[in-house]
Structure formats: structure tokens, C-alpha cells
Amino acid sequence: MAYTVGQVARAARVTVRTLHHYDEIGLLSPSGRTPAGYRRYDDADLDRLQLIRYYRELGFPLDEIAVILDDPDADPAAHLRRQHELLTGRIGKLQEMVAAIELAMEAKRMNIRLTPEERFEVFGDFDPDAHAEEAEQRWGGTDAYRESNRRAAGYSKEDWLRNKAENEEWGRRLVAVMESGAPADSPEAMELAEEHRQLISRWFYECSYEIHTGLADMYVSDPRFTAHYESIRPGMAAYLSEAIHANAINRA
Amino acid sequence: MAYTVGQVARAARVTVRTLHHYDEIGLLSPSGRTPAGYRRYDDADLDRLQLIRYYRELGFPLDEIAVILDDPDADPAAHLRRQHELLTGRIGKLQEMVAAIELAMEAKRMNIRLTPEERFEVFGDFDPDAHAEEAEQRWGGTDAYRESNRRAAGYSKEDWLRNKAENEEWGRRLVAVMESGAPADSPEAMELAEEHRQLISRWFYECSYEIHTGLADMYVSDPRFTAHYESIRPGMAAYLSEAIHANAINRA
DNA sequence: GCTTGACCCTCACGCGGCGGTAGGCGGGAG
DNA sequence: CTCCCGCCTACCGCCGCGTGAGGGTCAAGC
Numbered sequence A, B: 001m002a003y004t005v006g007q008v009a010r011a012a013r014v015t016v017r018t019l020h021h022y023d024e025i026g027l028l029s030p031s032g033r034t035p036a037g038y039r040r041y042d043d044a045d046l047d048r049l050q051l052i053r054y055y056r057e058l059g060f061p062l063d064e065i066a067v068i069l070d071d072p073d074a075d076p077a078a079h080l081r082r083q084h085e086l087l088t089g090r091i092g093k094l095q096e097m098v099a100a101i102e103l104a105m106e107a108k109r110m111n112i113r114l115t116p117e118e119r120f121e122v123f124g125d126f127d128p129d130a131h132a133e134e135a136e137q138r139w140g141g142t143d144a145y146r147e148s149n150r151r152a153a154g155y156s157k158e159d160w161l162r163n164k165a166e167n168e169e170w171g172r173r174l175v176a177v178m179e180s181g182a183p184a185d186s187p188e189a190m191e192l193a194e195e196h197r198q199l200i201s202r203w204f205y206e207c208s209y210e211i212h213t214g215l216a217d218m219y220v221s222d223p224r225f226t227a228h229y230e231s232i233r234p235g236m237a238a239y240l241s242e243a244i245h246a247n248a249i250n251r252a
Numbered sequence C: 001g002c003t004t005g006a007c008c009c010t011c012a013c014g015c016g017g018c019g020g021t022a023g024g025c026g027g028g029a030g
Numbered sequence D: 001c002t003c004c005c006g007c008c009t010a011c012c013g014c015c016g017c018g019t020g021a022g023g024g025t026c027a028a029g030c
Helices: A005-012 A016-024 A043-057 A062-070 A076-110 A116-123 A132-138 A143-152 A157-179 A187-203 A209-221 A223-232 A236-251 B005-012 B016-024 B043-057 B062-070 B076-109 B116-123 B132-138 B143-152 B157-179 B187-203 B209-221 B223-232 B236-251
Strands: none
Touching: A005 A016, A005 A043, A005 B116, A043 A062, A043 A076, A043 B076, A043 B116, A076 A116, A076 A209, A076 A223, A076 B043, A076 B076, A116 B005, A116 B043, A157 A187, A157 A236, A187 A209, A187 A236, A209 A223, A209 A236, A223 A236, B005 B016, B005 B043, B043 B062, B043 B076, B076 B116, B076 B209, B157 B187, B157 B236, B187 B209, B187 B236, B209 B223, B209 B236, B223 B236
């Protein structure tokens, strides 16, 4: 099977110019030409183009792709395996970024201040000892900061106060349920978990059950959030986390 | 809190040059300068940089980011929500690409030929009627193609014949189990599902239980693969699929 | 056979997003 | 006072194409 540039371009969702460019730099030269000088691509060329496209999508520069593809020790199956690994790796990174965004949203919601390093942690590993130095400043729940946060979230002062009041009311009720001795998967506890979810949804961002359970895990795994709930009442972080999980399972 | 370019650059994992560039084009100008002309970034600048970094990671050009960030109707919480959506969208796309790679690997393994369009389907929606025209050619299981496929996979002729023999032997055994009347979640069927998985792992690529169940779904949902198994024995696609699922649950 | 329109060719310039470096000033530790 | 690191501005360069300009080709329809 032979194809023209245009056909290949349409199939592979690239422009003709891109194919010309790949030909110019020798990355993908068509296997032949017609008498008139038209490029003729065959199935093997398409194989190669498919691999090129995937490596490009994964961010490889063209010259590196050329090296990778022309490595005689790598059969095509190896490339597919490799791309599979790279893709799953990228998915993992994006999921970390999602988690980081959710953390940032929750931090805003709870008035927890993050250090500069913490905010960019997701973009790469970094020097661990740069962390501790301004640790005491991290909890800077000063009024000024709360105030700037309020404005940043786009709320009026009254809105913000109402939100705060609703939150505290909810907190008191959760403490009451805890002290009544009801287990975390009791209907009462689950109901308050559900209210917690709706509070977030109403004031900040649409909080699906999936996101909600993600937050629940964060409350017990991340000391910044654990401390927030523990300061309301000891054991609250774990209790709430369990209640949220129970609620999510129950409603799904 | 005020920071120098270097501090900001290290925290955000960008180069100083990048910050200079953002300043030059007015995307992120530090809130002040020292008497000596040193750039001084504050927390609000970091907020903005964090958003910039995320939008960049998502592929937005700098001028668009400027527009998005300077939109007065969007509070920071809205940006976080938006980025959350964009990220989950990207994860979805990458997962489709992973599925496409797995499909390509299975197609190779089974000597199923894909049309040019099918190979690039994952890169975007496209004209659906371009599909049917060379449908009959798709199943071109000619010896020449099998041969090229064998070489492409990097196997010697003997290896390839052994692989083929093992496959056929496995197929006969699965037919026997089916005809014995054993259900798809019987130990015998699950054992053959497990062998199927190990066959793939030994000859082609490390096939986890997760990938394996993905393949199982493909066998019943994708007509190209369904036809392959149905041609061995009617009902085999669904039977194998169920056995694979049962096996995965059982071993997990 | 001739026209028409879609498609192909080869230059060649331009642009976005920085990387890199040159040449020089500032600042704090010893 | 000096040393060295970090900051400044200015400018050139690279990659991966986009976007013409200017011109040949091919298949269909008249």
C-alpha cells in the first residue's frame, strides 16, 4: 500500500508541512517517489510515523526520537512496551498534579498557608532541608492572611463570615456525634460527612465522592490537615476520614 | 515575604531566564525592585506563577495564559477548578493512548492488520466514513504480512513457529474446557486464562492483571478481536473474557 | 484536447519560548 | 578590602514547525 503526503497527513492528524519537515531532517523519509517527484509512503513508513507521534506526544525532541528509532537493539514491540511505560508514568505525574490542585483548593478553604516550596513540590523532587526552616511561619493564620484569602476567593466579608459560621456549626455537630459514641460508619456520622461534602461544593468547588474520599485520605496522611481537625477535637481527622469513606460507599 | 529571582526559580523549578522572560513580556512582573534594581517577588507573585506553571504544563501559550489570568471575572478558586478539569481531561486522553498502545500490541500479537486511520485514531476524532472502504483488506492475513510481522517482532522463524504452536495448543485446551461444560469461572477455565496471560508475558510484553482484564474487555467490545476468537470457536470471546476477569479477581 | 481545481513540489522567512553567554554591578562573609 | 556568588541588561541561537510564494501534476468533466 502506498500513500501520498496528504493521505498520510490526514490519517495521522499532522500537517503536510510536518511530514516535509520530517523528510528534510531525515527523521521520516518516504520509501519512494513517483516519477513526478511526489512522496510515496508505505505501511512501514506509517509504522514509523506512529511511533514518532507517540514519542512526540510524550515530549521527546525529534533528534532523540531519531536515535531511539534507529537503535538496532530495539524491535517495535520494545517501543510499544516503552511507550506504554512512559504513558503510565505520565498519567501518574498528572494524577499527582491533580492531587496537588486538590490540596491547594483545600488549603485555601481551610486557610492553611503553604510555603513557596510546598506549592511547587509537584514539579519535581527537591532539596528536603529547604523545608524546615520557615516551618513555624507556615501556620501563619494571621488575620491579614485570612483577609487576603477571603478577597482572593472572591467573597464579600459577609459571605465569608457566613461560611465560617456554617463550618463551625458543622464542626460542633460532628463533635457531638463523636461524643455520643456513634461509630464513624453510623448514619449520623455519614450524614455529617455528606454535609461536609455539600458545604465544600456550595462554597468552593464541585466535590464529587471521588474527590471527597481523596480529601479524606489527605486528612489522615498530611500532617497539615490532620492538625487542623485534631485541633478541633482529638481523633476527629481519623473519624471524619472514615465517615467520608463510609458515606461514599453507601451512596455509590 | 519577599523573594529574589533565584529563590523563586529554585522553588518553582524554572530557570532565572524564564522569570526574566515572563517579566519582559509582562506575564509576571515582580511586585517591586530593590534600590539596586533587583527583582523582588512576593506571595501574590508566587500565586500567579503557580497558576502560570500549571497552565503551561497543560500546553497553553503564554499570551493566552496572560488573558486567562487577567480576566477579572475569574477568581483564583475558579482557576483551580478549571485546571482540575483540564488535568482530568488530559488524564483521560492519556488513558485512551494507553488503550491504543495495548490494542496495537495485541494486534501485533494476533497478526491483525490495522488500517492507517485505525492506527492514529487516538490522536483525534475523524471522518467516520473514511473507515469502511478498505475493510476487506484489513484482515489481510497473508503469509507476507505474517512474515514481516514476525521479523518486526524480532523473533527468529523457529521462535515464531514455537509461539504459534503454543498458542494453538492453548486454544485447543480452552475449547476442550468449554465443551466440557465447565463455567467460565471454574478453576479449569481460570487456569487457562492465567496461562493466556503468561503466554503474552513470555512472548510479548509484561501483562499485569490490570492490562489483562483490559484486553478481556477489548475481546468482547472490539469486533476485530471478537472475530479472532469467535473464528476459533463460537462463544469463545465472551467465555475467555469472563474467565480472565474471574482469574484476575481470584488472584488479586 | 482543454480547462479546472485539488494536490504536489521546493525554497525561504518568521515566530514562540526560552537557553546561553557576555560584560558589568551589588552584597555579605571573612 | 577582597572574594565570590548572585543579580542585572542585552543579544544571539535553536527547535518545530506555520505560512506564504511561485510553480508543476493529475483526474474529472466538458
